[in-house]
Amino acid sequence: AEIADLREDRDTLREDLASREATSATGPEAQAASSLRAALESRRLQDASGSTLEQRLLEADGSDEDLARRLKAELELSEKMLRGFEKENENLAQQNRQLRQGARLKREEVDGRQLQLVADLNNAKASADANPASMRRVAELERELVAVKERADEHGRELEKCREAKRALERELLTGPQQQQRGADLSVADAARLGASEAARSKAVADVAELQEKVRFFAESQQQMVEDRMEVARLAEELRASRGENAELRRRPGAKEASRRTAELRKQIEELQECLRKRHPDSILALVKACEPPPEQRRELRELQGKVEELEAQLAERDELYDRRVRALRAQYDHMRLEFERRAEGRVQAEAQDAGHSPSGALSAFPRDEARRAAPDREAVLMARIKDLERQVEHTKSYYLTKLRKREPLVPSPSKPSSKPGANGAGGGGNNPDSRQGQHVQHLQQQLRDRDARIDELSRTLEGARGSAGYAALAAESRMPSRHSSVMSEGVHCPGVSGLRLFLASPEGVVLAGLCAEQRALAHFARRRRFDEVAAQARLLLSVLSAQEAAAAAGRARADDFSGAEVGASPVGFLPLRGLGQQDDALRLGAHTPLPSSVWASWRRSAEVLASVAASASLQSGIREEELASQVAAALAEFRGCLESVLRRLLCLPAGGDEGVAAITASASMQPALESLLPRLLLEGAREQMDDTSVYGSRMTPTAVAVLQDAEAHAGLDHKLPWSELLAVLKRSGLGGDQLLQECRQAAHPDWTLSMPELRQLLGATPGAPSSQTSAAASSFVHALTRIRLAVASHGHPLLLAFRGLDKESEGFVARGDFLEALRSIPCALSLEERLQLAAYFSPAGDPRWVCYPLLLQSVVPERGREGRAVAAISASCDGARWAAPRAGSSSLTSPFDDGGVQQDAWAGGQRSFTENQRSLALQRQELVEAQAETQFLRERLRVQESRSSEQAALVAELAVQPPAQAVRRLQAEVAVLESRVLEQQTNLLAGARKAEITLRADLDVSRHEAATLRRALEARDAEVRRYQTELEMIISELAFLRGGADGEAG
Secondary structure, eight states, rough: HHHHHHHHHHHHHHHHHHHHHHHSSSHHHHHHHHHHHHHHHHHHHHHHHHHHHHHHHHHHOOOOOOHHHHHHHHHHHHHHHHHHHHHHHHHHHHHHHHHHHHHHHHHHHHHHHHHHHHHHHHHHHHTGOHHHHHHHHHHHHHHHHHHHHHHHHHHHHHHHHHHHHHHHHHHHHHHHHHHHHHHHTHHHHHHHHHHHHHHHHHHHHHHHHHHHHHHHHHHHHHHHHHHHHHHHHHHHHHHHHHHHHHHHHTTTHHHHHHHHHHHHHHHHHHHHHHHHHHHHTTHHHEEEEEEHHHHHHHHHHHHHHHHHHHHHHHHHHHHHHHHHHHHHHHHHHHHHHHHHHHHHHHHHHHHHHHHHOHOOOOOOOOHHHHHHHHOOOOOOHHHHHHHHHHHHHHHHHHHHHHHHHHOOOSSSSOOOOOOTGGGGGOOSGGGOHHHHHHHHHHHHHHHHHHHHHHHHHHHHHHHHOOHHHHHHHHHHHHHOOOOSSSSSTTTTOOOOOHHHHHHHHHHHHHHHHHHHHHHHHHHHHHHTTTTHHHHHHHHHHHHHHHHHHHHHHHHHHHHHHHTTTOOSSSSSSSSTTOOTTTTOTTSSSOSSSSSSSHHHHHHHHHHHHHHHHHHHHHHHTTSSHHHHHHHHHHHHHHHHHHHHHHHHHHTTBBOOOOTTTHHHHHSSTTTTOOOHHHHHHHHHHHHHHHTOOOOTTTTTTHHHHHHHHHHHHHHOOEEEHHHHHHHHHHHHHHSSSSHHHHHHHHBBBBOOOOOOOOHHHHHHOTTHHHHHHHHHHHHHHHHHHHHHHHHHHHHOOHHHHHHHHHHTTTEEEEEEHHHHHHHHTTTOOOOOOHHHHHHHHHHHHSOEEEEHHHHHHHHOOOOHHHEEEEEEEHHTTTTTHHHOOOOOOOOOOOTSSSHEEEEEEEETTTTTHEEEEEEEHHHHHHHHHHHHHHHHHHHHHHHHHHHHHHHHHHHHHHHHHHHHHHHHHHHHHHHHHHHHHHHHHHHHHHHHEEEEEEEEHHHHHHHHHHHHHHHHHHHHHHHHHHHHHHHHHHHHHHHHHHHHHHHHHHH
């Protein structure tokens, strides 16, 4: 059987060899094979001739000696030829191997070059959006537009002069015969001058009309651009939905099989590479693998390069975003000015028609005079400032674009730091390329933050430029000193008695008062050398600080997740101040904990040090007691220093200033995000003064309304008010007098900004806000249950069967993920927040990973017949210990569909009518509760609509009172804010889509490269098999030839 298998393998190999030789009949390999065959054939002939000579010698048997010598010479010649053929065969085989090696290296070089070209193409596509040619073209068009507007103004002035000349001529014509006689005596030169003036006038009128048409076309184009942006936003939303569906499809079992197949192929590749490396340990591939850096270093280098590219992309996106904002603001300004001029001309023409005796010259001159009077006197100054800022932005953009094109670093490399004590003890770690790359990334991030701050400042100056003289005076008055060595040092401001009272009533004051009391008690125990009590008290304090740190971190994460969302969209509706992001909560009115997590972390570390030192001191009592006492005193001093630094930052340093941050942030974990409480305390004191002078109770006082209106008028496009502007608002309102203004100047830096929602909450918050949020969350929960019940009743969804399929052991509990998937299958369009809210509501407090689904079924499924009894049986099984902690593996329930169910039917036959009445009563009560919840929800909506209507009415009245120019500027600012938000969202969507596309293309290229590598590996294995087949055939032929020669000799 083995011989038969070997023969079959031999036949198969021969057929494969024949087919491959037929396909590759040309080339160096084919020539080498033909030469090898010829050599073998000649060798056979020589061997055959040698055998015939030996036979002839045997047959001669005593013939002439000459014939014998001749035959021996021929035999020696045949042996020499045989040795020459063998050497030639070896040379040809060596040449064949060299040719194959060269061909394989050539293929690898071509494949590497192709991959490099594909990577260069992807990089070029990714950086195509940063092409400076289009930006340069847009800048040139804007400069041309400015030049055209200046020419239009010049033509307008010439037209005004021509109209004046025309009016003079009309007066001369109307004065009588003497004027006619004088007109008849006009010289030829005057007539020519008059004709030239008329021609210039007609040309100027045509140019003005053409320019107005261009401006009108520009405004219409801007409106179309806005519509296009909306369409792009819609398409981006569809793209995001499609990508979500694609991701969901990838998560299905087919994607898992593909991933498993990919892993298998990669494993095969690694095995093949290992085999090749073992067969050829001195190959180029093995040398390259040995020279490669370790994987950790390559991974870190890739991460750092990715961060650098991401930061550069963010920088380019920010430049493009602010450039679009400037262009949109300019286009909106032109559109509003054109509309305002049209309305002014329409009013003037209507008044002229009513009067009936205005000359044509007055009709042309009046609109310009009214427009000049409507515009403020400082418009020219502001326009010059705008042009200067635009030139600065263009210069900055060109500078960084030049650096990007030349592939130079955006910031110069930092100089070597000066030698410090102990710097040489690290063994020269500063020369590490990873550390240099990390420093480069940090410098890029700092440069990006500086540029963002600079752009924000320029935007505020551009969009809401205020009086520079008043700002400079307020800034000079509110400068804080640069030294903050202690609380009572020179230039440090501390709050007064009312400020201290408000601070003690604040959440931060309560926390700090408790910690100060704990610190005093610890110091008392340390003075009495009771180190064990110090350690125990420090451990208790450490647990409290750790819990507060975790709560602060969790609150910040929830605020990041739900910032900007509506109250009804939240699963529980817990955010105190909606509409404020993490960066807008400067006064910490929407914070979940009194202090940020970094402060709690600093206190926790100090408490850990104190607990460890006190514990070691209590264990070594009686030995080196003075030294241990000094160590405990040092740890207590460190803890006390942390408390005092936070107090200094909250009460003695101005908000928004950089002074004193280094003294507070002595530890690396303390972040400068802890802002001063002085602005909030002063504003709360101002609110108390408003309440003292008001009779309106909890409603907003007229002074508060006036202050808010004035602040909104002076706020920027981002709805933030600089502190210097707030000082000016308080000064104009006359609230608090000079003492309050002086305290406000010392409370914050002039450039520190305050968001309008925070100011509105401080000056006009109503006490019913939290309850409205809670009621909104409850109404959302009830609406979700109502939709589920209607869907189950109308579509006949087998909700009970679905849950019973998930609950194999009839315990009444299912996993949280299975519960969410079951809710998702109900055709009532439940959102993710609503499903999470239902899961949290029906989960036990002991183990939230499980959900008690019978409680949901009792709320949404009508309990009739066998299905109602099944729900009741499962509900009865979910009491007691199972509700406290569901246990898997317990099967003590009796199914309602077994024999016991028949007995239950018989037992419940007499009670059916009573049960039906109870169920109908429960359903009526539930409907009543839902109706009450819906009524409450409608009342809340009505209240919100009434408040909005009142605000809109107040806004309309305010616009009617304000001058037209100020109203136009305010509307322009609001439109610009909305457009900037749309542009920002569009930019984010496009950037995300571009990044996803680049990632998918890179994955596709990697997959193609892996497939090509596998193909090359298979081809290499086929070549080895062919070589083995050729060698095997040669060996077989030689064996057959030797066997034939041996048989001939034996014969």
